[in-house]
Amino acid sequence: MKGVLLVNLGSPDSTETKDVKRYLGEFLMDERVIDTPYLLRLFLVRGIILNTRPKKSAAAYKKIWWDEGSPLIVLSERLQKKVQAKTEFPVALAMRYGNPSIKAGLKELHDKGVTDVLMIPLYPQFAMATTETILVLADKLQKKFFPKMRLTHIPAFYNKQEYIKVLGDSIKEYLSDKDWDKILFSYHGVPERHIRKSDITQEHCKIDGSCCNTPSPAHEFCYRHQCYETTKQVVKYLDLKEGQYFTSFQSRLGRDPWLQPYTDQTIEDFAHDGVKKLAVVTPAFVSDCLETLEEIGMEGRDEFVEAGGTDFYAVPCINDNDDWVDVLAQWINE
Template identity: 70%
Template sequence: MKKGILLVNLGSPDSPSPKDVKKYLGEFLMDERVIDIPLVARTALVKGIILKTRPKASAAAYQKIWWEEGSPLIVISERVKKKVQDLVDVPVALAMRYGSMTIKKGLQELVDQGVEEVLLFPLYPQFAMATTETITVLAEELRQKDFPNLKIESVPAFYNKPDYIEVLSESIKKHLEGKNYEHLLFSYHGVPERHIRKSDVTKSHCKIDGSCCKTPSKAHEFCYRHQCLEVTRLVAEKLQLKEDSYSTSFQSRLGFDPWLLPYTDRTIERLGKSGVKNMAIVTPAFVSDCLETLEEIAMEGQEIFHEMGGKNYTTVPCLNDDKEWVELLAKWINNWAIPNVKA
């Protein structure tokens, strides 16, 4: 069977105009795995409230970070796809979960090249309902409806793979070399606490009580919180960080339900108030820089830190299209496409 790869990331509006942002947000927020409440309530919330107020503000944020070539997330992802394709012998396509670069188009691109078996590669180190799961579920729905003869295999979360931790750690080390910082903050995208409990395959382990993420369990295979904390632990170990010189937080939240704590903005505020003058921040839930990293973290985070008395605020870029990251992706793909290959 001819094999092919479909790299999938989150997505982006076609432009930073309020009209395009509204269309994009509508698709994104109406996903039942993003806002996981009954359809009637979700429709009322998204279409009745959020889409009447948020698109203008979100469009302004996108305009701050938009590149001449287009959306940073799309541009970076396309660069990664091209570089990976140069290193592997199977067709590679790129898709987004939301927006015009649909998964259906990506699968069709591969099928048109004669591909019969697809490795679906969600570009998220950690598993989450609103990222990995929504991609795999949609891909299976499309397979059943439009590509019944296609075989699809999904890449599981790679948050704890030693070669990924090595690449991530070296990237952080490289970007912080020569920088004066007292504290390194690992900021991950937030999710509602109920997502953690819903993803618990044991239906009893995840209590989000400070100990369950450290207690071995089958639940960890699908526990976003555990996987985030584990990335922090493994990188801190690899970089030999002192225990009080780093911490973990969660950025972005929507609505009034409990989300994972501590919040990134409050943590930055607390660090500044406590007298930290030099801090650095890294965002390991993302492999490509995007609105959340370029605007929320790099711009808003720095503003908060300075307002609280902080001086130097260093943002570590995502892995983006770094040579080491691209080579690692190519190695994983070659290992799948040609079993027992020495990559």
């Protein structure tokens, strides 16, 4: 029997500092998130970060928390229910960190008699800290707890035209009655070393402005290339002109170089350069979450206005958009 497991990032169980600390501990101790030797990672996370960051993060979560719970969880549950209504295969939901766990999602399908699971990581672009960590953990869990279960997955869908159409249409619809000067495509950042580690050729990724535009097998697992390609495809679909759009990367952590240009600096630079009306799209996420609602929708807006901008539009993610539901159901049924 076949079934489907939708997997998103995850969220703390509540905005209480203890729950945020537990969530951040699981997230940051992932060797594909902070890819340092275990003892160093343990020192950084438990010795430094978890002593300061949870309280600040809890305050940020409180700003965006809904009555029903975490926006990311609520939106993911809505998506799962809508997709289930469009297919005869059992569809379960899991989070890489927090609840419901991937183990719980696999067990739910196992208890329904599912032996063949199609996993759908809800990330358009491949990255070590997103798609890869989901697939690696699922594989470990399958071998240990569900040995008779077979796992397959849908690869990164950043360039699938049906996804580009859904994303492009959602942007067009949201901005249809708004006057804007420039659109910023802001993707979640990753350390530059992650790009090089994911390079299956071990020589292509130079992060020099040209490698992402030079055809290579490395692009199958290159987050940077896939982000720029997403922008390129949406720009083409929306018929945007040169100078109307820009690509940047957000949410950097630590002192090591991360993908640039940085979103916060870009937002300020735009305002200083005379951009008055800015729209920001976050195509690395399919569901609105802390990074889209608070970091972009609140912090980004404040930075833009303080630097001289007037109108700031945080374009919602595709969430449980009916067209997106139809696309997922189509991929599943095919």
